[in-house]
Amino acid sequence: MSDLDRALASADAALDASLERLFAWLKIPSISTDPAYRHGCREAADWLKRDLASIGFAAELRETAGHPIVLAKRPKPGAPHVLFYGHYDVQPVDPLDKWETPPFEPRIAAGPGGKKIIVARGSSDDKGQVMTFVEACRAWIAATGALPIGVTLMIEGEEESGSINLPGFLEEAKDELAADVALVCDTTMWGEGRPAITSSLRGLVFEEIVIRAANRDLHSGMYGGAARNPLHVLAKIVADLHDEAGRVALPGFYDGVAETPDDVRAQWSTLGLDAGSFLGPIGLSLPAGETDRMIIEQIQSRPTCDVNGMWGGYLGAGAKTVIAAEAHAKISFRLVGEQDPAAIRQAFRAFVKERLPADCTVEFIGHKGSRAIQLPYDSAALAKTRGALQAEWGAVPITIGSGGSIPVVGDFKRTLGLDTLLVGFALDDDRIHSPNEKYDLESFRKGARSWIRILAALAQ
Known part of the structure; x- marks a missing residue:
């Protein structure tokens, strides 16, 4: 023995x-x-x-x-x-x-x-x-x-x-x-x-942003149509973060992202992880990530960008017709391969600033990143x-x-x-x-x- x-x-x-x-x-x-x-x-x-x-x-x-x-x-x-x-x-x-x-x-x-x-x-x-x-x-x-x-x-x-x-x-x-x-x-x-x-x-970059416009919340009946609405600005920026194929649209975002070896991808393809088995139990049916990738790639080997929270204006019960002075969002990026957290953070901030219209300012609140x-x-x-x-x-x-x-x-x-x-x-x-x-x-x-x-x- x-x-x-x-x-x-x-x-x-x-x-x-x-x-x-x-x-x-x-x-x-x-x-x-x-x-x-x-x-x-x-x-x-x-x-x-x-x-x-x-x-x-x-x-x-x-x-x-x-x-x-x-x-x-x-x-x-x-x-x-x-x-x-x-x-x-x-x-x-x-x-x-x-x-x-x-x-x-x-x-x-x-x-x-x-x-x-x-x-x-x-x-x-x-x-x-x-x-x-x-x-x-x-x-x-x-x-x-x-x-x-x-x-x-x-x-x-x-x-x-x-x-x-x-x-x-x-x-x-x-x-x-x-x-x-x-x-x-x-x-x-x-x-x-x-x-x-x-x-x-996967690594992580987490950013919080605050977009500000007017110096106070405004009556939408009095200022609507003329005053800049930071919630609209924020929504447009968030919408621009992905293209129609589900890819993250930040310039240089995919620098350092290597392809998974063919033999590993072939092994993954045999595991039976599809939309029905993975998304069905949580009440969903269609993958929302990169359209040319298997679900297992989307959740394990590919980088992502997700909005973890958005808020601003009146959030209480009932109606209050205001144009918010501020709009907030928390956004995270999951990183793979050799992606550089500092470079991703810089690219994101530049992306937001490029889409910021007149009369708006932005504050970035950075959190620790990891490779x-x-x-x-x-x-x-x-x-x-x-x-x-x-x-x-x-x-x-x-x-x-x-x-x-x-x-x-x-x-x-x-x-x-x-x-x-x-x-x-x-x-x-x-x-x-x-x-x-x-x-x-x-x-x-x-x-x-x-x-x-x-x-x-x-x-x-």
């Missing part, structure tokens, strides 16, 4: 004990956003520190201005080294009356089709996912006395409250966090039985991880992009110079952030086995 087979067998044999450990951790109410649970956050951090120390990691709590970070290391000289990230804090449980059982009393229940599920706050986001990796390490150590590669775990306690203190910690501890690649287990599979690797995250993250498609770590997942699940893993942004991944790249592999075993129906959060027992079991295989693959 190979070392890999021994480690897999060890994980299977210890499943009940693994669940006992997970349940002990899930019982600790570590809600980071509520000061009333500050003690629970520290208790959860200390529990993990002690558990990691019990299997030979040099584990400690690192203090921050908020909740502590669990830092644990087990090096292996001469071998590759990975940095694993996760979080021990959880979302608030409100509304409590929607929970079928108390949120911090974990249990095994019967899910759809009779499959077994773990129900508790944090079961999927992110304690259950973190423990798949911890149990993989435990199985390797129990079976062989060692890990196949060096491992550092960094588990924070403020992800659900904005990771405010994490960037500073990364800067302070960057020498201690040196690794070859970062691993994150806080994402989903493509579907039940079909693993996925998230290889890209997109793209793991090279020819990455050796990506190829090894893909092979390990296929061996465990018997299905070719989907290499996908995320339409959203995960700031810590950008911090890893900017501060630590690390690419990140995002491999998660959650499912879309896990009800994260909602009552009755769950994690499939099979996701937990095969998640641990998957990490066992990935650690072996990365050692090659």
Whole structure:
């Protein structure tokens, strides 16, 4: 029997004990956003520190201005080294009356089709996912006395409250966090039985604009037809942001946007993600993005522009016939590839100013921007991880992009110079952030086995 087979067998044999450990951790109410649970956050951090120390990691709590970070290391000289990230804090449980059982009393229940599920706050986001990796390490150590590669775990306690203190910690501890690649287990599979690797995250530019005209709101009966209406001006600018083909009309907007490789697009085309399956459940029927792109491209690998809010004038009940003095909008851009947030922001502001008529002024309120993250498609770590997942699940893993942004991944790249592999075993129906959060027992079991295989693959 190979070392890999021994480690897999060890994980299977210890499943009940693994669940006992997970349940002990899930019982600790570590809600980071509520000061009333500050003690629970520290208790959860200390529990993990002690558990990691019990299997030979040099584990400690690192203090921050908020909740502590669990830092644990087990090096292996001469071998590759990975940095694993996760979080021990959880979302608030409100509304409590929607929970079928108390949120911090974990249990095994019967899910759809009779499959077994773990129900508790944090079961999927992110304690259950973190423990798949911890149990993989435990199985390797129990079976062989060692890990196949060096491992550092960094588990924070403020992800659900904005990771405010994490960037500073990364800067302070960057020498201690040196690794070859970062691993994150806080994402989903493509579907039940079909693993996925998230290889890209879109960046973000967020702008707020205020267009002003007259020095006060005006009576539309007296001034209508003569006075400039900033709401009309704003509406025209917003309408001009896209052309008839759904492309963003800012000059230079697509600079740095690379095409997805043909083999990846071919894989995506087999996934059955169409207007009916994706838009139907939310009451829509027709894609509104670039007309020459598949839906999966529109939401993962292409840049976007969206109006997140528009307002001005009278917004109360009933009628009030005024011409507003101000019009407001919040507009966000999701970025991909090598798009430059600063260049996009500059192009947007120039675009607005060019369309600003006489008697109008504009104020721009800028918010922090972030670049997109793209793991090279020819990455050796990506190829090894893909092979390990296929061996465990018997299905070719989907290499996908995320339409959203995960700031810590950008911090890893900017501060630590690390690419990140995002491999998660959650499912879309896990009800994260909602009552009755769950994690499939099979996701937990095969998640641990998957990490066992990935650690072996990365050692090659």
